[in-house]
Amino acid sequence: MREAGAEPISIEDVQPAVFRELLHFIYTDSLPPLDHLKADDRTDLIRHLLVAADRKTVPNIITVIEEYKLVNGKTVTIEIAEP
Numbered sequence: 001m002r003e004a005g006a007e008p009i010s011i012e013d014v015q016p017a018v019f020r021e022l023l024h025f026i027y028t029d030s031l032p033p034l035d036h037l038k039a040d041d042r043t044d045l046i047r048h049l050l051v052a053a054d055r056k057t058v059p060n061i062i063t064v065i066e067e068y069k070l071v072n073g074k075t076v077t078i079e080i081a082e083p
Contacts, residue, residue: 013055018048025049025061 011019024032034042053061 014052015048018045018052021045021049022052022056022058022061025053025064026058029060029064031061031064 014022021032024030034045037045049061053059
């Protein structure tokens with residue numbers, strides 16, 4: 001539902017697929033199932049999610065991603081620099 005005269009908002013610094021997953025996290029406080037992606041694509045998406053979360057100030061996703069298994073069942077620890 002769009003208000004009369006409302007202009008679309010363009011978000012150019014985040015890929016559409018990444019933004020969709022970021023919105024999923026914001027609304028559900030969980031990562032979406034990523035099993036359909038190949039390991040390299042999953043890793044790439046997670047990295048892009050981290051960058052987008054940092055840019056858009058979504059700190060809770062970092063905690064969830066720290067425990068997410070990315071490649072070959074290895075847990076990846078992610079360190080984000082504090083401003």
